[in-house]
Amino acid sequence: MRIFALAVLVFLFAACGTTGKIPPENVSPLLDTSEGMKMYDFQLIYGKNNVEGWLLVNRNKSGNQRFILTSHIGMSLFDLEGTSDEYRILYVVDFLDRERALDLLWSDFSILFSPQILKKTNFEINENGNIRMLETGHGPLKTLITAKDYEGGFPKTIQIDHPRLRLSVLIKQPDNVEGSLLY
Numbered sequence: 001m002r003i004f005a006l007a008v009l010v011f012l013f014a015a016c017g018t019t020g021k022i023p024p025e026n027v028s029p030l031l032d033t034s035e036g037m038k039m040y041d042f043q044l045i046y047g048k049n050n051v052e053g054w055l056l057v058n059r060n061k062s063g064n065q066r067f068i069l070t071s072h073i074g075m076s077l078f079d080l081e082g083t084s085d086e087y088r089i090l091y092v093v094d095f096l097d098r099e100r101a102l103d104l105l106w107s108d109f110s111i112l113f114s115p116q117i118l119k120k121t122n123f124e125i126n127e128n129g130n131i132r133m134l135e136t137g138h139g140p141l142k143t144l145i146t147a148k149d150y151e152g153g154f155p156k157t158i159q160i161d162h163p164r165l166r167l168s169v170l171i172k173q174p175d176n177v178e179g180s181l182l183y
Helices: 002-015 099-113
Strands: 038-046 049-059 065-070 076-082 087-092 121-125 131-136 143-151 154-162 167-172
Touching: 065 099, 076 099, 087 099, 099 143, 099 154, 099 167
Parallel strands: none
Antiparallel strands: 038 049, 038 167, 049 065, 065 076, 076 087, 121 131, 131 143, 143 154, 154 167
8 A cells, every 4th residue: 555655656756747847958949939929918917017918929030039929009118238248238118127027037038038048946847858847046036937938939929027026927828810910
């Protein structure tokens, strides 16, 4: 009976994912880094405020990441470009033009392109070797990233939470982009 209970316990822990199963340098990105523009549904929740729209993601030939957030009616909210170390603002709407807010968003987006950039990061990996959960930082800068619904090596849903800041970002791959503004 003890052996059976132990076997069930081991099975449950293995099924829920393991922390640090693969080295951080071998972790694959959470956002598609192939060429071309990618479109995601985007929702940012801060306290009682809510911003929704489309997040357009691209990596150019020089390796710079670019993130463009537009509202559902097509108004650009921000356009940021850079590397994991630094970024530049190509455009930002007045109510989002806060250095600390943009720094935090850029840091979150950079982690999605390159999860291994942060040295002190805890990973939970699913049975296919994909990131299920990523945790970094502590205190107000603690970041929890949850990825699920993998398809083609990338998650369809990414949740970024900053618990102490009461800030949450949801990025979802739309089911059908045929009717989007890009085509």
